Amino acid sequence: MFSPLAYDDPARLGAYHLIARLGSGGMGTVYLGRSDTGRVVALKTMHARIAADPVFRTRFRLETDAARVIGGEHGSRVFDADIVHETPWLATEYLIGPPLDDAVRLNGPLSERAVRALGSRLCAALAQLHASDVVHRDLKPSNIMVTADGPKVIDFGIARALGDDRLTRAGAAAGTPAFMSPEQAAGGEHSPAGDVFALAGVLVHAATGQGPFGVGQAADLLYRVRYAEPDLTGVPDGLVAVLGPCFAKDPRQRPTTDQLRSRLGGEERDFADCLPEPVLLDIARRATDVWRVEPRRLPPPGGQGLPDTVPDVPSVEMSRRRLLSIGAGSVLGVAAAGAGAWALLGRRGGGTPTQPPAPTGSAKHRWDLLWQVVAEYTDPPVPPAPLLLDRLAVVGETNLKGLDPRTGKTVWPDPGVYFGHLAVTDGERIHTLEYTADEAGPVSVCPVGLADGRIGEPYLQLKDFNGGLYGTQLLCASGTTVYAVGGRGPQPSDPSQNDYFRKGQTWHLLALDIHARRKLWDVPLPARPDGSKRLHVLSAQVSGERLVLVQQSADGTTELVVRSTRTGHLAWRRPLDSRQTPFSRAHLAVDDRHVYPSAGRLVALDLDDGKVAWHYDKGHAGAEYGPPAVKDGVVYAVRAGRGVVAVDAHSGTARWAEKTAQGHEPTSADLGVPPIVGIAYVYRRASPGLMAVALTDGSSSVPVKAAAGALYFAHEPSRRLIALGEQYAAGYPLL
DSSP states (O other): OOOOOOOOOEETTTTEEEEEEEESSSSOEEEEEEEEEOOOOEEEOOHHHHHOOOHHHHHHHHHHEEEEEEEHHHSSOOEEEEESSSSSSEEEEEOOOBHHHHHHHHSSOOOOOHHHHHHHHHHHHHHHHTTEEEEOOOOOOOOOOOEETTTEOOOOTEEEEETOOTTTTTTTSOGGGGGGHHHHHHOOOHHHHHHHHHHHHHHHHHHHHSSSOSSSHHHHHHHHHHHSSSTTTSSSSHHHHGGGGGGGGSSGOOOOHHHHHHHOOOSSOOOOSSSSSHHHHHHHHHHHHHHHOOOOBBBOOTTTOOOOOOOOOOOOOHHHHOOOHHHTTOOOSSSSOOOOOOOOOOOOSOHHHOOOSSSSSSOOOOOOOOOOOOOOSSTTTTTOOOOTEEEEEEESSSSSSOOOOOOOOOEEEEOOOOGGEEEEESSSOEEOOOOTTSSSEEEEEEEEEETTTOSSSEEEEETTSSSTSOOOOEEETTEHHHHEEEEEEEEOOOOOTSSSSTTTTTEEEEEEEEEEEEEEEEEEEOOTTTTTOSSSSSEEETTTTTTEEEEETTTTTTEEEEEEEETTOOOEEEEEEOOOHHHHHHEEEOOSSSOOOSSSSOOOEEEETTTTTEEETTTTTTOOBOOOOEETTTTEETTTTEEEEEEETTTTOOOEEEEOTTTOOOGEEEEEOEEESSEEEEEEBBBSSEEEEETTSOOOEEEOOOOOOOOOEEEEGTTEEEEEETEEEEEOOOO
């Protein structure tokens, strides 16, 4: 969808008149531009507030250089650029076609003929990059545009010259976990052989609709990439023998791009002949739409309100195209901080609205990104939840940062002393574990100062537990009790062995009273095999006198476990045997009567005995639901093909089902994350951002072009929707 220009957007950059906004993020904005001679371009800019940072400027220059290397035959041709401008910008060819992942969603898996033609051309593209000593490092389906002329490789935000690690954090695994090479996942050097590994994964996705290492939590994906064999189920037999060697863990055993191209064949003269009709029709529609857009500019904001004019909502195909059609994933090539197109949706000032803004008609309000900051995560794109207090949001994993959730302003900077899974909040206080990672030391539970982020004196120390062991977790806090996982055993003599479980360690689930400064109870947990990285507990929540846990076994299976908060005694346990990923199954929805597990179905289990209290849609065995959310006696979940449903939490009877606006099919709904319940809307994640659905009756299904792939959390005290993505946190209005 093309959005109007903001009132303060420039009218012109270089030789190009700005026609519309294609997307905007924390790092910059992408415009549709047109020259006096009629040339249409995608024009990327950098926000002035970060343009003075030499690191960002260097990344922008490297992205420009890599785009020039790939050229117009295999990428998006660079027409012009001004890297030294006060606001650096880059004008590239506007590519007509969907990203590969959208093409596969639109049509289903591609034919073997199409996959071979696709792979052959992508081999040629990578060979051209590698001949200039440049590696892409983030090849994935969303970074490949499918045009009638052939596939085009885009998004060179983390591409770099071979051997140049100046912009890579030591030991960091930059890229997308599902398509990383094993050496890249380990934080090592990514050579041309790493791009070959990623290309094979892309071709498996094109042939089957699934990546070779599945989906799930980033840590699980990175583990599979490094140690597991690829899943080639559904790959045509003729391609299995070709792609299999590309997944060798040793990069020296993989074929070169020339060898792979020879084995693929696929030298089709006309790439369009290989494409299925739905994809060709989508390309034709995009080619027409780009010439129909007319320049529009929003008026400056007046008073507390924001401009009242936004473009009419088009069909879902246009919505998906906004930023993806010119190279989504990284607007300016800095991690995913610029990924996704930002939203246009209703916004109202003042108190809580009793009715949501009207979804149709001319009286709509602009809804936009309010703030964005850098926040580091070791395993993107699945960061831990933020710690949310009334006036403080704590984000980050390798370092925590305290923010004002309303403005995004830093309250306290990174203390640099503790990690995301070792800090919890009860809504009023923050607790953390303190230890020295390279020395055996006790588990020390400490307060964190809300004003400055400093760690205070310990509430208590458990001297018989080793706080420095991998697998130590703080799970949740309620009242004066903090729940944790602690281990006994020696510290490994080799520091490189500190990042996984070791043979001989014993593990326990603990309840710690920080007021009485003592351990309340201690329950043994299953042993972990040597070298395992699977944490014991994926999520935990307290409801009354029940501690509800999603536990993970060494083989990755999960179960729902409920214990007494007073004694730790087991009340009941049930396997979570759904097809959903462990990350999706980890989401917990609990009220004072039931737990609503994430298991592919929508059911309520009695907290006391685990029996099924109700099963929504019991007569439809094939109905599939994403993780639920519960608030104020109503359970919300996303059903495949239907969107959000609201169900009475007590009885399981239907309240309403989403009434989707014409042209915005709910089939794009993301079943991997729960809906986010706001004040007047409930939000569900969809391609490419969010859909907002009225809480009152399920009407007003409105697209919200927020950051694609981010995780969202409602923070009512500040009226903000907090988004977490790869290396960033952002705030939007919560309606």
